[in-house]
Amino acid sequence: MRIEEAIKQGKFRSNYQKAVVNLIFTSNWLRDAQADFFKEYEILPQHFNALRIIKGRHPKPVSAGEIKEVLLDKASDVTRLLDKLVKLGHVNRRLCDQNRRKMDITLTPKGLQLLEDLEPHMNAFFGDLADRLNEEEAQQLSDLLDKLRK
Structure with a gap:
């Protein structure tokens, strides 16, 4: 349409x-x-994005500031996002041993399982997009969006 x-x-x-x-x-x-x-799964796209960022460093911890730096939705309240993920048991948050002003965020086994459970949904989602755009069109769209942000 x-x-x-x-x-x-x-x-x-x-x-x-x-x-x-x-x-x-x-x-x-x-x-x-x-x-x-x-x-x-009681999460929002912003929670998924944060979980994927944390998984990218797994098993090493990541700080809230590092998550905020690469979060897709820059307007998100990272503290609130992490509070919800802690409450749901998907991440652990503890004081950093080297810097007591910093929090270390890590995935729990439950958080890893959630990402695994979401994988088929994400594959289907991207598969649906592949039915609409071929690889070359997807690359062209991505290139145009990069150009727009220059």
Whole structure:
């Protein structure tokens, strides 16, 4: 469905405006599509992103600041995200031995299992995208988005 149909808007001031509206609309569409299967596990896409960051360093600990630095949603409250993940038993948080002002965040076995359980959902999600875009188109889209942020 074209963006004009999706938001019931016939005209845009320019193709730049249309591109930005389409980008925001599509970003929200992708987020909502993922949120459906995250809901089953009582997490949000931001929690999943934080878990993947922590797993990237596993079994070494990562600090909240390091998570914040690479989190996709920069507006997220990392402390609140981590509080929820601790409460759900997916991560451990303890004072760093070398720097008492820093917290060490690590995955628990339950957190590792959650990421494993989510893998088929993520594979299906990306498989669905592969039905819409071929590899070359996906690369071109990624390149264009990189160019937009320069």
